[in-house]
Amino acid sequence: MFRPAAVHPSPEASLEIEQSSYKLPSFLPCSHHTNAMPALRTAAESTLKATKQLTLTGKPAPAASTSKSKSSRSKSNKVERVYTDAILAIKPEFTELIAAREKNHEYRAYKLRETVVRIWLYNIAPTAAITHIMETALPKTPGQVCDPTGVGNDDFDNGLKKSKFGYPVLGLYRLKNPLQPDEMKKYGVSPPQGLVYVPKKMVDEYPLEDMEKLF
Numbered sequence: 001m002f003r004p005a006a007v008h009p010s011p012e013a014s015l016e017i018e019q020s021s022y023k024l025p026s027f028l029p030c031s032h033h034t035n036a037m038p039a040l041r042t043a044a045e046s047t048l049k050a051t052k053q054l055t056l057t058g059k060p061a062p063a064a065s066t067s068k069s070k071s072s073r074s075k076s077n078k079v080e081r082v083y084t085d086a087i088l089a090i091k092p093e094f095t096e097l098i099a100a101r102e103k104n105h106e107y108r109a110y111k112l113r114e115t116v117v118r119i120w121l122y123n124i125a126p127t128a129a130i131t132h133i134m135e136t137a138l139p140k141t142p143g144q145v146c147d148p149t150g151v152g153n154d155d156f157d158n159g160l161k162k163s164k165f166g167y168p169v170l171g172l173y174r175l176k177n178p179l180q181p182d183e184m185k186k187y188g189v190s191p192p193q194g195l196v197y198v199p200k201k202m203v204d205e206y207p208l209e210d211m212e213k214l215f
Contacts, residue, residue, distance in 0.1 A: 079188035083113050085133075085198035087120040087189065092127045097151055098134065098169055099214060104150040106134065107163035110195060114138060119167065122192055129178035133208065135171035173211040 088108070097103035098121075106119065121132045145153045145166055155161050181191050187202040 080200045081197040082200045082203050083115045083197055085118045085120060085203055086112050086116050087122050087130065087192050087196040087198055089122050089124050089192050089194070092123045095121050095123050095132055099132065099172060099174075101215065102151050104147065104169045105140070105145060105153060105156070105166040106136070106169065107152060107156055107161055107166050108139075109163050109165075111139060111165050112167070112195065113197075120198060124191075127178070128191065129180050130184070131175055131178045132214075133173045133175070133211065134169050135173075136167045137170060139165035139167050141165065172214045173208050174214055175206070175211055179206070 088106070090106070094103060094106075098106070112119075117136060119134045119136055120130050121134060122130045141164065142159050142161075143157050145157050147153050152161065153166075156163060156166050184190065184202075187199045189196060189199060189202065
C-alpha cells in the first residue's frame, strides 16, 4: 500500500505555531486591581501623619505653645498703677519756681483723673529725673484762679495760655535721691512725654515720709 510521505513543518512554521499557542497573561490597569499592594509611605509622609495625629490628640502644637507662653509673659509683665499719683514732665526752671513758691499752679492742656492728689515732677534735660512730688487737688479753669501773685496766673485767667486746667500747688516734697530714668525703668516707667500714672510699686517704695517736706 502506498503511504504518503510525512510532512515535517519548517523551523519557521514551528516557531509560529508555538507563538500562537502561547497566550500572554492579561493584566488590568492599576486602577482596576482590587487586591493591589498598598504604596509604601515615605519617611516624610510618616512624619507628617505622626505630627497630625499628635495634634489631633489635643496636645498643643509647638507654635500654639509659644504664643501661649508669650501671652502669659505679657500678662505677668503688666504694671499695676495707681490713679492717685501722676508723673508729669516739667522744665527744671518751673520746678525751681514752684519750690520758691513763686509759681502756685501747674498748668496743663489736658485734664488728669479726678482721683489724682499727687504729681511727680519729672524734670526734663538737663536734669532728666524725678526730683519733687507736689500735692494738688481738682483743677481750676480760666477765670477761677484769681491770684495775680503766682507766675502765669493772670495769663491763664485771661485765656492767653494753651493750657485749660490749672492744678494748685498745695504742698511740695523733695526726693532725697532724684529718680533717674534707669531706676524708673525698673518699675516699668520711661521718661514721660506727657501724662503717666505711677506704678503702685514705685509709690510703695517712695513714701512721702522718706522725703524732705518743703512746705
